[in-house]
Amino acid sequence: MAKIIVVGGSLGGLFAANMLLKQGHDVILLEKATGLLNGRGAGIVTHSALADALCEAGIQVDDSLGVLVKKRVTLGHDGQCLADMDLPQILTSWSRLYQLLKTNFPEDRYLQGKNVHFVNQDSDQVYVSCADGSKFTADLLIASDGIRSTIRAQLAPEIKPKYAGYIAWRGVCDENRLSKLTLDTLFDYFGFCLPKGEQMLGYPVAGQNNDLRPGMRGYNFVWYRGATESDELIKLLTDDEGVFYPTGIPPLKVSKKNIEDIRQIAKTHLAPQFSEILEKTSAPFLQPIYDLRSEQVVFGRIALMGDAAFVGRPHVGMGVTKAGDEAIAIAKQIKNLGATPVALQAYSNERLKIGQDVVARAQYLGLYMQSQGQKNSLEHDHVKRNANTVMAETAVDISGLLATGKAVPDGFANTSVKN
Ligand SMILES: Cc1cc2nc3c(=O)[nH]c(=O)nc-3n(C[C@H](O)[C@H](O)[C@H](O)COP(=O)(O)OP(=O)(O)OC[C@H]3O[C@@H](n4cnc5c(N)ncnc54)[C@H](O)[C@@H]3O)c2cc1C
Structure with a gap:
């Protein structure tokens, strides 16, 4: 039995901590936040690999995981259906996954x-110091401390998040506030709307307290829009008191004026169903979109995973699934090779290229999303063709493509943005 420290008590860290504890290791998880982390994220698209990771973590998956959606639709500016596609998927939420993983892990090992x-x-141990003066030692350390990872900043300071040039407005609207038109034509679907150079998408998720009953659910939306780093982004990341949040504005600090502006823009840019959703969402918030690509994820007895290692733009819908896959790889290598630097190196050999490919694939999907509107044609056939491509490529299972090294189209990997 080895002593293993996991840093970061969000989904990635909880996946790893649960799996390693299940193997019989002495696992401690260190999380900087106090109180429940619930309510942080909104919707999460699931893939079969996510169910595998939950299972490896010792959690049985049943119908309560999320909402089953059978079809994708793209709505035109007038609200009519431009294209549709059968594509069954379970849509869950960050809070639901957090609750499952957190209640499965002993409270006395989750230190907030x-x-x-x-x-x-040194050659035998890892030493950890916390801001409150506490110190810990372990055989290995798994760092799942997110996109702004302190541990990555110390070990590989050259690896930094790179702004992708656009932001995402996000939120969840209560089902019971929506009109009959929106309920009938959008609510049950993974929906898209493709204004020029932008992308709106949404899908139903469980409501408060994971309520999956009709009438009690929510519709989660994500609206990607360009924002120049030098001025528009600064305005969006500044609250009503004039405080600027350079790395991301807390949801409840988003300026009321910016929310009012985006609701007005929605009325002219989006299908009326999506505009209604934005209007009726009580607290829309926004997130800048970043790429984070690591060239190294293992440093002796320390491994990076989850968002600390790679962040692909959300178009791949893989943040949580990737973290689960990485936790499985770490746990498997430790089981086979012991809690040693050799096991962590084997994890890196297995996952480094895949992580880089996820980032590149997400960049490719993001560029496609940006360029699709720039052809200046909103003629029906043109939009329909793009709608089909966007629906077929967004947040789908790419495990087969990743396994065969085909996730990134030929020629794109060499031109994609690097940190
Ligand atoms: C606010 C928020 C909203 C999100 N919403 C979505 C979503 O809707 N859909 C989706 O697919 N993904 C979403 N994600 C991302 C998704 O949760 C991650 O891709 C996934 O959880 C794997 O990331 P992670 O656990 O490695 O990192 P994160 O989820 O970023 O968690 C990192 C954790 O480390 C902790 N931490 C950071 N620094 C330190 C430190 N120095 N010491 C101790 N602890 C530290 C943080 O408090 C945090 O709990 C969201 C993440 C966050 C933080």
């Missing part, structure tokens, strides 16, 4: 208020 600010290692 532990802001890791320094790590060190």
